[in-house]
Amino acid sequence: MKRRNLFAASLAAGALAAGRKSWASVPEAAQAMGRTAPPGTVPALTPARVHADQIMDIKVCLRPFRPAGPRLEIEPVADKIVVHNYGHGGSGWSLSWGSAAMAVERAAPLMEKHVAVIGCGIIGLTTAITAQRAGMNVTIYARDMLPHTRSVRANGSWTPDSRIALITAATPDFAATWERMARYSWQTYREYLGLPGNPVDFRDNYLLSDTPPDEADHTEPAPDISKGSYASTGVPQSEAEFAKYADRIKDIIPAAELLAGADNPFPVAYARRKPIMIYNFGAFGHALLSDFYQAGGRIEIREFHSPSEVADLPERVVFNCTGYAARDLWGDKSLIPVRGQTAWLPPQPAANYGVRYKGAAMLSKSDGLMVQGVNLSGLGELEGVGNSMEQPNRAEAEQAVAVFEDLFSRFRPRRG
Amino acid sequence: MAQHPIFAKQAQKARGFCTALLAATGLVATAHAALAAPRHAPAAPPAPAAPSFTAEQADHGAQIYAGTCAMCHGAALEGAHDMPPLRGLFVARWANTSLNKLYAYITHAMPLMAPGTLPPQDNIDVIAFLLRENGTEPGHTPLPADENRLAQMVFPAPNALPPVKAAQPGKAPRTR
Ligand SMILES: Cc1cc2nc3c(=O)[nH]c(=O)nc-3n(C[C@H](O)[C@H](O)[C@H](O)COP(=O)(O)OP(=O)(O)OC[C@H]3O[C@@H](n4cnc5c(N)ncnc54)[C@H](O)[C@@H]3O)c2cc1C
Numbered sequence: 001m002k003r004r005n006l007f008a009a010s011l012a013a014g015a016l017a018a019g020r021k022s023w024a025s026v027p028e029a030a031q032a033m034g035r036t037a038p039p040g041t042v043p044a045l046t047p048a049r050v051h052a053d054q055i056m057d058i059k060v061c062l063r064p065f066r067p068a069g070p071r072l073e074i075e076p077v078a079d080k081i082v083v084h085n086y087g088h089g090g091s092g093w094s095l096s097w098g099s100a101a102m103a104v105e106r107a108a109p110l111m112e113k114h115v116a117v118i119g120c121g122i123i124g125l126t127t128a129i130t131a132q133r134a135g136m137n138v139t140i141y142a143r144d145m146l147p148h149t150r151s152v153r154a155n156g157s158w159t160p161d162s163r164i165a166l167i168t169a170a171t172p173d174f175a176a177t178w179e180r181m182a183r184y185s186w187q188t189y190r191e192y193l194g195l196p197g198n199p200v201d202f203r204d205n206y207l208l209s210d211t212p213p214d215e216a217d218h219t220e221p222a223p224d225i226s227k228g229s230y231a232s233t234g235v236p237q238s239e240a241e242f243a244k245y246a247d248r249i250k251d252i253i254p255a256a257e258l259l260a261g262a263d264n265p266f267p268v269a270y271a272r273r274k275p276i277m278i279y280n281f282g283a284f285g286h287a288l289l290s291d292f293y294q295a296g297g298r299i300e301i302r303e304f305h306s307p308s309e310v311a312d313l314p315e316r317v318v319f320n321c322t323g324y325a326a327r328d329l330w331g332d333k334s335l336i337p338v339r340g341q342t343a344w345l346p347p348q349p350a351a352n353y354g355v356r357y358k359g360a361a362m363l364s365k366s367d368g369l370m371v372q373g374v375n376l377s378g379l380g381e382l383e384g385v386g387n388s389m390e391q392p393n394r395a396e397a398e399q400a401v402a403v404f405e406d407l408f409s410r411f412r413p414r415r416g
Numbered sequence: 417m418a419q420h421p422i423f424a425k426q427a428q429k430a431r432g433f434c435t436a437l438l439a440a441t442g443l444v445a446t447a448h449a450a451l452a453a454p455r456h457a458p459a460a461p462p463a464p465a466a467p468s469f470t471a472e473q474a475d476h477g478a479q480i481y482a483g484t485c486a487m488c489h490g491a492a493l494e495g496a497h498d499m500p501p502l503r504g505l506f507v508a509r510w511a512n513t514s515l516n517k518l519y520a521y522i523t524h525a526m527p528l529m530a531p532g533t534l535p536p537q538d539n540i541d542v543i544a545f546l547l548r549e550n551g552t553e554p555g556h557t558p559l560p561a562d563e564n565r566l567a568q569m570v571f572p573a574p575n576a577l578p579p580v581k582a583a584q585p586g587k588a589p590r591t592r
Contacts, residue, residue: 081577105494105504109550109575111511134505180494187497316577 037257044414048351050404058392061153063338064324065089067169078311083107083319086326090162096122097188098181100130112317119321121151125288127319132295143303146285158277165243179248199284202275205354209270239380267410280366339384343397344368360403373400467569469544469559477545480538511573516566536561
């Protein structure tokens with residue numbers, strides 16, 4: 001309650017918050033809520049054109065959620081050694097390089113020069129390139145190339161602890177493993193910043209709210225005990241069951257800052273700005289494939305129907321990077337589908353930012369303006385859990401689009 | 417039967433299962449054959465030997481490591497984006513190299529902020545620790561602080577897969 005008042009006070013100079021508390025306690029509020037952006041650092045924003053009649057594609061994806069966290073284990077199959085690297089939930093893009101480094105580290109003492117990677121999603125590609133960087137010759141075997149994988153049906157930004165594990169199912173050392181993965185990935189992604197086509201880039205993401213954001217951020221709905229838990233039902237039943245690790249790496253992740261008063265260009269009471277790392281699928285996929293081929297990599301399109309088929313491969317070390325498909329291919333029933341959907345509008349490079357408002361996310365990327373319902377139902381991390389319906393839901397897409405259509409209809413662009 | 421080291425270290429949960437499978441595939445038995453005939457070896461005669469070291473040496477090396485090396489290479493030898501790990505890739509980089517070279521490198525270049533400041537016996541014990549952490553079992557003979565004798569030993573790759581057998585009918589290895 002106290003913080004709520006402090007935060008309101010920090011915005012009291014803005015017309016929308018007029019009538020609340022005095023402006024006097026801004027430093028206190030900033031301390032509680034994060035730094036206040038220096039006046040004048042918010043550029044004149046071009047409003048985004050977000051309308052249902054602009055939707056050009058709707059993509060649906062199943063996050064490969066494993067309550068224990070991603071599987072990074074070695075398993076002998078026939079005369080091969082399989083190194084598993086799958087089950088990255090809603091964090092596969094973010095954690096890919098670090099997870100790849102760990103998988104390659106497990107394989108390195110086997111001293112094999114020629115290795116196989118099954119899968120050409122973000123995990124397979126980064127594993128293949130990481131293996132090449134460690135001196136291995138790599139052949140990728142996959143049913144689909146990247147553009148047809150679930151990976152490119154994601155949002156594609158830095159979300160390293162989104163549905164990555166459950167507190168009760170992950171081993172105690174997973175937090176440290178996660179931290180190592182996240183740090184390694186973050187640093188590797190920086191290698192791709194500033195390249196032609198901006199395969200990896202940053203966007204200012206505006207986090208908007210009509211109510212004090214500290215409440216929205218910190219109040220978790222009380223778990224409904226009658227529903228049970230993962231332990232009793234095999235599926236998480238409350239948001240509180242999901243492990244959150246972001247605080248472990250906050251020393252390297254740019255924080256959010258408050259936009260106070262007249263510096264807040266949006267027609268909402270509360271706005272924060274946070275630079276986020278994003279992945280432009282087209283440019284980044286192209287960069288990865290080019291890297292892989294230039295290092296002598298080979299790709300063979302092939303579908304595996306059972307684990308025993310790895311016996312046919314000439315390589316003796318095989319990285320299994322099949323994502324959600326490992327549930328059937330490898331019989332890993334611990335994988336829980338978490339459905340998610342993104343709608344794509346034509347690219348709008350003039351509106352080059354992201355917005356998060358009323359449970360929906362908008363992100364301007366080089367291959368389109370992405371709109372996603374991230375929490376339209378108010379279920380938070382539970383949204384989509386256990387849902388393996390991979391067909392687009394037009395109504396849901398339009399609901400997310402409507403959030404921004406409404407927001408920008410009220411937006412008054414600053415002149416000059 | 418001894419457990420294949422990579423599983424002992426990396427798949428503790430699946431321990432029993434892996435051991436059984438490995439025994440079935442004959443991996444354990446052949447791993448040591450791979451050691452005796454290293455595939456990437458620049459080996460000059462006489463044939464290089466697997467190093468021996470004692471558990472006490474490795475324990476002491478662990479203390480030295482924690483105090484002097486872990487700040488860069490990580491508490492679990494895991495390295496980082498800009499820091500070489502001392503397991504995994506480390507084995508691939510040093511396997512079948514004679515130990516006097518590793519000893520010379522550590523002596524001259526490490527610790528990075530004060531190279532050459534560790535006494536010889538500490539460096540030897542750090543090597544014993546690295547050997548143990550990477551899957552070599554300790555024995556009764558200590559690792560000697562003697563460059564000539566170290567030159568007769570190579571850093572083992574105890575997890576290396578056995579050499580490829582002669583082509584089996586219907587399963588010819590692909591040539592590239
Ligand atoms: C809506 C949504 C938004 C998301 N947003 C983000 C985000 O912003 N940031 C983030 O970090 N993560 C995000 N994720 C999560 C991320 O997309 C996944 O974790 C990631 O894509 C998993 O990648 P993968 O390579 O393991 O699997 P996949 O992309 O599914 O790739 C699997 C590969 O294996 C191949 N394969 C599968 N079965 C077989 C077989 N039997 N034989 C041969 N080949 C086979 C496939 O063809 C494919 O090449 C999001 C997910 C969703 C659903």
